[in-house]
Amino acid sequence: xxxxxxxxxxxxxxxxxxxxxxxxxxxxxxxxxxxxxxxxxxxxxxxxxxxxxxxxxxxxxxxxxxxxxxxxxxxxxxxxxxxxxxxxxxxxxxxxxxxxxxxxxxxxxxxxxxxxxxxxxxxxxxxxxxxxxxxxxxxxxxxxxxxxxxxxxxxxxxxxxxxxxxxxxxxxxxxxxxxxxxxxxxxxxxxxxxxxxxxxxxxxxxxxxxxxxxxxxxxxxxxxxxxxxxxxxxxxxxxxxxxxxxx
Amino acid sequence: xxxxxxxxxxxxxxxxxxxxxxxxxxxxxxxxxxxxxxxxxxxxxxxxxxxxxxxxxxxxxxxxxxxxxxxx
Numbered sequence: 075x076x077x078x079x080x081x082x083x084x085x086x087x088x089x090x091x092x093x094x095x096x097x098x099x100x101x102x103x104x105x106x107x108x109x110x111x112x113x114x115x116x117x118x119x120x121x122x123x124x125x126x127x128x129x130x131x132x133x134x135x136x137x138x139x140x141x142x143x144x145x146x147x148x149x150x151x152x153x154x155x156x157x158x159x160x161x162x163x164x165x166x167x168x169x170x171x172x173x174x175x176x177x178x179x180x181x182x183x184x185x186x187x188x189x190x191x192x193x194x195x196x197x198x199x200x201x202x203x204x205x206x207x208x209x210x211x212x213x214x215x216x217x218x219x220x221x222x223x224x225x226x227x228x229x230x231x232x233x234x235x236x237x238x239x240x241x242x243x244x245x246x247x248x249x250x251x252x253x254x255x256x257x258x259x260x261x262x263x264x265x266x267x268x269x270x271x272x273x274x275x276x277x278x279x280x281x282x283x284x285x286x287x288x289x290x291x292x293x294x295x296x297x298x299x300x301x302x303x304x305x306x307x308x309x310x311x312x313x314x315x316x317x318x319x320x321x
Numbered sequence: 322x323x324x325x326x327x328x329x330x331x332x333x334x335x336x337x338x339x340x341x342x343x344x345x346x347x348x349x350x351x352x353x354x355x356x357x358x359x360x361x362x363x364x365x366x367x368x369x370x371x372x373x374x375x376x377x378x379x380x381x382x383x384x385x386x387x388x389x390x391x392x393x
Contacts, residue, residue, distance in 0.1 A: 123331065124332070124335060125329075125331045125334060128334070131339060175346075177345060178341065178345050178346065185334045185335075186334070186338065189330075291349065291353060294357060297357060298353065301361060301363075304364060305364050305367065308364070308372045312367065
């Protein structure tokens with residue numbers, strides 16, 4: 075089975091139906107283990123104390139927020155270059171999930187920032203660029219909903235999504251390019267992660283669990299979108315049949 | 322309770338962060354399941370009225386094609 079096989083909507087529906095229950099189960103197992111490690115096994119930080127435990131949900135949420143937008147950008151290329159309907163389905167399914175994870179990253183970041191920085195929010199480059207990402211998600215979702223025919227909206231939304239992708243490297247490098255209150259990268263660094271294994275391992279387990287959860291949610295949302303389009307197409311056929319019968 | 326007491330002075334912030342995460346992601350999962358069930362119901366209702374996708378009668382088609390269905 076290759077990617078081209080999966081790119082067929084009917085085959086995608088067949089394969090995804092088989093794989094999704096396993097993904098949900100795997101996500102529950104890995105996240106359960108990850109939460110146990112994050113809340114029970116991992117040590118407190120020598121400066122932040124127990125507050126560091128927010129990191130185990132904040133960092134994976136932020137990664138998924140950026141990852142989902144990257145997926146939307148890749149899918150948008152599929153929409154614009156190959157005009158494949160599953161590419162638009164993928165992008166559209168990823169948007170609310172990415173928005174939710176970005177929202178979680180913003181709120182958990184704020185709840186982490188208040189006791190550590192003494193402020194719920196500061197307009198520094200990292201926080202502001204993540205807020206822009208959240209607004210981009212809302213904009214994409216609103217634009218998709220503005221079109222009755224998903225095929226007509228797909229190309230316009232794909233162009234906007236690709237333009238907005240410029241924000242992803244800005245988020246990533248904002249802590250290096252500007253002087254921010256947000257701490258520099260501690261996981262994805264050229265010289266390796268800057269945290270001890272006792273914290274790194276729970277974080278990586280949580281990242282793996284949230285990634286599997288994201289895939290399960292994304293595939294499920296894609297199936298919903300495929301079904302929605304089939305329903306819409308059938309409703310159009312039904313309306314045409316009714317109009318023909320009435321004429 | 323043991324976990325809560327070990328969270329120290331900032332327990333409220335930590336619990337709130339995990340609570341917001343569970344509620345937001347949990348709500349999204351519930352919405353995805355409800356949406357999926359609604360789409361299946363709508364598709365079943367149309368199929369009961371006799372409408373069929375061309376794929377179901379042996380022709381593999383694009384999901385966006387308006388002409389992919391057959392009227393009864």
